[in-house]
Amino acid sequence: MRMEIRVLEQTELEDALRLIRETFREFVAKYYTEEGANRFLDYFSDTENFEEDVFYGAFDVNGELAGVIGATNGLSHIIAFYVRKKFMKKGVGKALFNRLSEDSENSYVTVNASPYAVGIYEKLGFIEAGETQDDEGKIYTPMMCVFHR
Numbered sequence: 001m002r003m004e005i006r007v008l009e010q011t012e013l014e015d016a017l018r019l020i021r022e023t024f025r026e027f028v029a030k031y032y033t034e035e036g037a038n039r040f041l042d043y044f045s046d047t048e049n050f051e052e053d054v055f056y057g058a059f060d061v062n063g064e065l066a067g068v069i070g071a072t073n074g075l076s077h078i079i080a081f082y083v084r085k086k087f088m089k090k091g092v093g094k095a096l097f098n099r100l101s102e103d104s105e106n107s108y109v110t111v112n113a114s115p116y117a118v119g120i121y122e123k124l125g126f127i128e129a130g131e132t133q134d135d136e137g138k139i140y141t142p143m144m145c146v147f148h149r
Contacts, residue, residue, distance in 0.1 A: 017050075130142035
């Protein structure tokens with residue numbers, strides 16, 4: 001599937017956050033407590049929380065936002081990685097991750113993977129980097145991927 005992968009403009013961030021919230025509700029929220037899910041959704045409702053972060057978007061040939069990946073700390077930590085349901089299993093996530101890894105000057109990237117996403121990250125080459133955590137109802141496993149350049 002042909003996709004345009006590019007850094008999102010600040011004006012496109014609201015659409016990206018909407019995709020993140022919708023996909024989170026459908027696939028990830030059930031792994032969190034109600035409090036944890038609400039904290040996640042609240043945080044990803046305000047574009048001001050992401051002024052120092054970089055978000056990439058994947059756009060299909062019609063210009064529809066198919067997926068997003070966001071990172072912080074100089075692209076060293078993934079804070080969000082979501083693909084719209086109808087675009088799943090079509091290489092969108094891999095294309096987004098590859099673009100982030102190409103642009104990164106780091107030797108690795110980390111993520112706090114939800115229970116839903118652990119297997120997805122493993123397919124991208126991530127390994128577990130710690131025990132599963134419960135941060136006030138937000139359940140995640142620390143993971144990392146070393147870039148082999």
